Amino acid sequence: MSSYDVAVIGSGPGGYVAAIRCAQLGMKTAIIEKYSTLGGTCLNVGCIPSKALLDSSHHYDDAVRHFEEHGIEIPGEVKVNLEKMINRKQSVVDQTCSGVKFLMDKNKIDVYEGVGSFADSTHINIKKTDGSEEKIEARNTIIATGSKPSTLPFIEIDKERVITSTEALKLKEVPKHLVIIGGGVIGLELGQVYKRLGAEVSVVEFMDRIIPGMDGALSKELTKVLKKQGFKFYTGHKVKEVTRDGKKVTVKADDKKGKEVVLEGDYCLVSVGRRPYTDGLNAEAAGVKLNERGQVEVNDHLQTSTSNIYAIGDVIKGAMLAHKAEEEGVFVAETLAGQKPHIDYNLIPGVVYTWPEVAAVGKTEEQLKEAGVDYKVGQFPMRALGRSRASMDTDGFVKILADAATDEVLGIHMIGARMADLIAEGVTAMEYRASAEDISRMSHAHPTYAEAVKEAALAATDNRALHV
Structure with missing residues (x-):
């Protein structure tokens, strides 16, 4: 029987990142995945394939609705080849999953294909697709089994219509x-x-x-x-x-x-929505408790009711986000190594990848009102930016919420072109507890969408926005 310092059950963004960080920190690590490809929901049937289709359909939409205005003329009718679009999406998925496999090999992480279930708190049974079973020993285990789509009790999902x-x-x-x-x-x-x-x-x-x-x-x-x-x-x-x-x-x-x-x-x-996935885990054999929502219960150290077993990502409380799971995976790995990591859940950004994109970090205006916080608002419309007019992406705005007394930024909310990338500026500012004036005094390249962040900060600072 093979023995490991850490075994990770589930190879999604939380699981595989946790495994990599454990290996980097010198732990002998194994990862167990029930499917034939690594990457979990995000890489296989979530974040990555949906963004591939969003990008492909965006190109088509631009060709049909905007190319002529840009001076681009296409002879004949622009057509959709859905089969080719789906195939391209799959190739992106395949490349990404192969990349995870490469990272497992590079970091000398043993990969087991099969369903992992607890025999007890330090032993895991792995039932393989061919029906055979194998057992491994793990001094510590990280549960990263993710989630599955939810439904309503009266709806029959036939997977066809x-x-x-x-x-x-x-x-x-x-x-x-x-x-x-x-x-x-x-x-x-x-x-x-x-x-x-x-x-x-x-x-x-x-x-x-x-x-x-x-x-x-x-x-x-x-x-x-x-x-x-x-x-x-x-x-x-x-x-x-x-x-x-x-x-x-x-x-x-x-x-x-x-x-x-x-x-x-x-x-x-x-x-x-989605539900935590623990089917087949046999958590009770390891003394791991689930709550009434089916989530694995954890403490502030992401430790379950069994001290050598941890859980991360969609299977525990909190937002079901790939990057939240990654942060938790690193957190557990560094905790096991005796370090003192920290996660500020208030600073985990949320993104909607429609076009325009929607992104946010920190508190919403509704949350600040409910908490009785005295705050001020600075908002700037994307249509006032030269960069937005140049690309014809004039919908949206950037909104900054700051403490009325201290000027510390409490929340940043944006909708517009490339906001999924731009929200990182907001996370960085809030990580360093920036004030609205701090952001307003930073030089932003011109012309860029990011200028809207500076202008919103100026608007929050004595209504000093320059371009409205």
Whole structure:
């Protein structure tokens, strides 16, 4: 039986990063993955493939709607080859997963393919795809088994017409009418992919606005922009029935007053969040406790109820984000090495990769109001930037929330072109506890989208924005 300092169950961003950091710190490390490719949900059926399709569909949308205005003329009709688009997406996934395998080899991490389940707190059984079993010993174990798409109790996911995000990444045709249940990140991103390619898209959301966890101003602006692109929204609606008849899917929902709306489409994407995945883990054999939501319970050190077993990522509490899982993976590895790592969960950014992109870090205006914090707001519209006009990306704004007394930045919320990258400036500023004036005095290259951050900081500092 092979013995290890650390065994990691799950090879998603949290798991494989944890394994790499453990190996870097001199620990003999193994990683266990049930699927034939490494990378977990994010690399295989999540972050990476969805961004590949978003980029491909964005190119098509630009060709159809904007090229002529840029002086680019294409003879004949611009057409979508969905099969080729899906194949390109898969090649990106394959390259990325191969990259993770390379990193495992480079760091001398043993990879086991199979389902890992606890025999006890220091032994893990690995059931392989061919039915054979192997047992390893691990002084410490990191649970990084991730999550799976959630559904509603009365909805039958048939994976053909009533689908999850996994199936939406490999459709063989562009839907005529895609009905999306859930107005969160995943639904909106995939909805935009197929809207660009010609589908009618309707979004049914139980809350009174889309992206309900983000700042209300971002939700309002994204709603406006997506409606302009042709999305139809049914916010404040509770889905009560989803039925399929051949190629037709019918979704029935009630608004807050009980008035029914009936939507008929050829595909229904159920995008109501994700659930922690612990199936087959046999956590109880190791004394690992789960809470009522199925999450692995951990303390502030990400330690489970069994002291030598840790858990990270989607399988524990908190935002289900790949980069949050990565930070936790490094945190556990460094903790095991006797270091004193730290994670500030307030500074884990959130991003929606629609176009315009939406990104945020820190507190929302709603959270500051609820906490009774005296704050000030600086906001700057993207349409006022020369760079935005040059690229025809004039939707959106940057909004900075700062403490009214100390001027410390408490939250940064942005919607516009390349905000997924630009939010790193906000994270950096807040990591160093910058004030709005600190940011306003930093030189930002011209012309760039980043100038909107400086201008928003100026607006928060005695309303000193220069270009509005």
